[in-house]
Amino acid sequence: MIAAVILIALIVALAYCAAPVLAWTVGFAAWLAALQFVFHCQVSAAVWAVFAVVAAVLNIVPLRRAVFTGPVFGVFKKITPAMSQTEQEAINAGTVWWDRDLFSGKPDYNRLLSFPDPKLTAEEQAFIDGPTEQLCGMIDDWKITHELKDLPPEVWQFIKDHGFLGMIVKKKYGGLEFSNYAHAKVVTKIATRGGTAAVSVMVPNSLGPGELLQHYGTEAQKDYYLPRLAKGLEVPCFALTSPYAGSDAGAIPDFGVVCRGSYTHPRTGEHFENVLGVRVSWEKRWITLAPVATILGLAFKMYDPDHLLGDKEEIGITCALVPTEHVGVEIGRRHFPGGSAFMNGPTWGKDVFIPLEWIIGGREYAGQGWRMLVECLSVGRCISLPAMSVACGKLTTWTTGAYARIRDQFGLPIGKFEGVDEAMARIGGYTYQMEASQDLALTGLDNGEKPSVLSAILKYHNTERMRKTLNDAMDVHGGKAVVLGPRNYLARGYQAIPIGITVEGANILTRSMIIYGQGAIRCHPYVLREMKAAMANDGAEFDKAITGHINFVISNFVRSLWLGLTCSRFAASPKGGVTATYYKRVTRLSSAFALLSDMAMFSLGGSLKFREKLSARLGDMLSGLYIATASLKRFERDGAPKEDIAVMSWAVENALYDVQVAMDGFLANLPSRGLAWLLRCVIFPWGLTLKPASDRTGTKVARAMMEPGSTRDRLTRGMYIPQEESDAVGVLGHALNAILATEPVEQKLRKLARDGKFKTITARERLAEALQTGLINQEEFDAVTRARKLKRDVIMVDDFDKKLEQHDDKLLQRLIF
Incomplete structure (x- = not known):
């Protein structure tokens, strides 16, 4: 019995650590020797002979190739689907980076946390604080989209004169030569003010002649x-x-x-x-x-x-x-x-x-266009549309948080109703995820990486989260967001959602074909090596790759079972405290994802390429792991502030829950039902134990969005915030501060009304009566009057003449109540 336990422990330890073949050989030899000489069990010569033969086959490379990997190589070459030239070029484009760690089943968190934090240079910060701020101040999005249907000539000229079209061009050619991080932050800030201007600046600095010329011209x-x-x-x-x-x-x-x-x-x-x-x-x-x-x-x-x-x-x-x-x-x-x-x-x-x-590049680059495009696209996809999505998150977080605190119904700010705070938590949580995910990818870009798989993840998931945050913001704003006009700061973004969803590769195809289809080959430690060996007819390289691959599968099988049985309690974490559990869960799900990925390729072979629903779910697993780790990285980058624990927890818990949902859906639809049953027992021995963020956590996120504070500031940093009270967005900040400042007086007035202290009827009349009777002083009267006027301007929507041509911007003159 003890010998059996030792054998099981030996197998688990060797598999968990992904020990090489020689270590397995020595371990089993030691166990057989202990069985015979320590536990005095008779081990026959036949058993030793079988062990010796197996050990020789596994450890002597020429023999292993002749008996095992050679025949497997022959079958592999026949069943491996051929790749077109465009597919090969797409797979070869860019680099793998943190995504490879997530595919490994054993993410190196010390490596993650050692990645340098992206920072703006003094020159870049000055450009954002100067020309970018000035450009945002020149943008009237309603006038641009409704009246001119173009940027005004002076805005176009400002963009050209200040180098916005040459942010990526090197200084020796007269460009700004900004980092990818700075490029993204410029686009983000502009996009919080107007999508038309942001796209006009974004495109020349993304996939286009400028980038292609610098690389290949x-x-x-x-x-x-x-x-x-x-x-x-x-x-x-x-x-x-x-x-x-x-x-x-x-x-x-x-x-x-x-x-x-x-x-x-x-x-x-x-x-x-x-x-x-x-x-x-x-x-x-x-x-x-x-x-x-x-x-x-x-x-x-x-x-x-x-x-x-x-x-x-x-x-x-x-x-x-x-x-x-x-x-x-x-x-x-x-x-x-x-x-x-x-x-x-x-x-x-x-x-x-x-x-x-x-x-481009002259005669020698004829026919190289697809490679050029996919290499550049892997960079552009990390910047442009993800930056606009981040901008949407910041704008909806800032405006919805303020509006939900200013607007009241049934005597309460609408943000304190649980149905509303649920939607607000999604806005804040998705905003945190979007910026964290992009900032981590930008770190890779600015350190020489071209993460093509991560760029596809960003393009899909950021634009989808943009769609969700805008939908929720529209719901919270209600009628305020329905009526078009200068006061509606959400509708144009809402109408433009299909642009981001569609361009640079439709989201449906990005999710179902690109993320995992490219990621499985590029990020997997062994698959690409095996495929290249097959294409080159290199049996020796295939032998190394396939033996490593088999060891990889065995290791992830055992790791997934152990981590599932123990709920990852004994997994390592680089940090203590609130985030420790999250790192451990990522390790567990990463091992499970690596195992599912291999089992999908094993059971479906080349047909996995056409099983787009299964491929999409595998892509969702990789994406969720990336978003969770990016959120953890952001939390540490910000100094692990206690105020941000709720929004970080919401972001990580929901990302990991999404991974679990994808795994459950994958196992429910894997054609090999026996294999699916076995994998479910290994990965989820106690069932689906992960839950999305709690209602309590979501409420904390919503409350942080409604009150001026460090969490709200960090969620919205880098956006353009106009200061004019006449501006539809600018007035929100003034109104929020005024409402919070006068809340004690308003509560006092409501109590006086309940106690029957007023003879008058309307709120305006009662405020004046309170001043006349000495219940409030002049300073309080003035503050409440101003707060109510600002609140009305926040709530009011636009109206026009019957032909919808002449807009009336003097709504405050119609005060009745």
């Missing part, structure tokens, strides 16, 4: 275009998507054929004859800044049927820079994105001849 292209982009002399756009290829950008039908031709340079007027170039035809849609662009980044498929460049006929996707005044380039028409007025429209051209030197 020829020196001549850089020297000419980058200074002009930095100074705003060029307005760029990038034409990728078409009516026939939206999310599937690799399927663009636009094409160019290599040939000789003539052209006149649109900038210099110089004419060229018999030039080697490409005759391109394209039809593009949904291209931001296309109607006003001066330089068109164009993606097309390039062909060389006459072999003018070499033996290859199908060159591949190619990116070129084409001045929009070039003969045959058509721009100028617009699309009308809902809730916004940024310039977006189609561009097209038929048989437009361009020289090879207009290809």
Whole structure:
């Protein structure tokens, strides 16, 4: 009995620690020896012989390859699905970073906590406090979206003159050369004031000619275009998507054929004859800044049927820079994105001849366009749309928190009703998650990483949380958010939700195909090595990878069972206190996720690629683990403030609960029901034990949003807060402070009314009566009068003439009650 217990303990210890084959061999040899010489049990020669044979097969590499891994390699090569060139380039794009730790089953939290905190330089902070603040002050979003349907000329000029279009351009070319963190914070601040301006600034600094030029352009292209982009002399756009290829950008039908031709340079007027170039035809849609662009980044498929460049006929996707005044380039028409007025429209051209030197990077980069695009997209996806989502969270947190405290019903601020505070907790919690997730990814970007998997997680989950926070904010504001007008600071963002959900890859496809589809191959410690070995027919490398993979699976099986049985109580944590339990839960769920991932690939093989619902749930697991650890990292970065424990707990607990929900859904739908039953017993031996954040925690989050304080300040730091009482957002701060300051007087007045001390009827009359009878003094009267006027301005909505043309901005003159 003791020997059996020792054997079980030995197996658990070796598996839990992912011990190498040699350690297993020595351990079993020691156990057999102890069995025979310590416990005096007879171990036959046959048992020793079998052990010796197995040990030899496992430890002698040539023998192992001949008997085991070689045959497995043959089967693996047959069943591994072939990857297209675009798939290979997408998988090879970018780098893996903290996401690899989450895939390992054993996240290194010391590594996580050692990542440097992102910071702004003095120059970057000055730009945010100066030109960015000034730009926000110039933005009237209602005028832009309703009346002008464009940025005013002076705003466009300010953006160009102050280098907003060249934030990513290096200083040697006249750009600002900001960090990715600074870039994101500039976009965030602008987006809290107006989406049109934010998109107009965002796009030239995201996926577009500027970034592609810096990475791949020829020196001549850089020297000419980058200074002009930095100074705003060029307005760029990038034409990728078409009516026939939206999310599937690799399927663009636009094409160019290599040939000789003539052209006149649109900038210099110089004419060229018999030039080697490409005759391109394209039809593009949904291209931001296309109607006003001066330089068109164009993606097309390039062909060389006459072999003018070499033996290859199908060159591949190619990116070129084409001045929009070039003969045959058509721009100028617009699309009308809902809730916004940024310039977006189609561009097209038929048989437009361009020289090879207009290809980004020159002739040698012909056919390299897809690789260029996916590498740059992995960076842009971490910044632009996630930053706008963070801005939405900050705006809804700041405005909804204030509104819910100012607005009252049934004698109570509406934020103190539990149904309302539940929605508010989601707003605050999601805002915390969104910024934490983006800031961690930006840390990687600014330290040389290009986290392509994390960028997909950010793009999907931040824009989805943007949708949820806006929905909740609209519900809390009620009628205030229904009526369009200058006073409605939520409606345009609400109308614009589909933009973020759709662009840079539709969210449905990002969740179901990209996050896990790319992550499983890139982040898994062994899968990509196995696939590369199969493609290279490298049996030796496959042997190393598959033996490590098997050990990995065994380890995560045992770890998942142990951590599940013990509810992760004995797992290590880098911190004590309130966060210790969360780190331990992440370890448990990370091991379970790694096991489920391997079992999915084992049981479904290549068909997992087409099981999008299962793939989506696996992606949800990885995403939830990332969001939870990013939230923990943020808490430590902020100095682990006690005031933020509630919002941090809400963010982490709900992220981990989402992981559990995804695991439960995955096991409920895994085709192999026997395997699903076994995995459920291993991972959830006590059932689904994780719960979302409690109502009590949510109430703490909501209350922190309604009161001026450090938690509210940290949740909304970096947003633009106008100071004018005449501003729809600015008045909220003044009204909140006035309401809180006069609350004791208002309570006194309500008590006097209940006690029958007033002869008058209306609130205005009773306030005046209280002053006349000496129940309150003049200072209190003035403060209450001002607070009530501010409160009314917060609550009131806009009205117009019958044709909805003339807005009345003098609502306060109609005071009746």
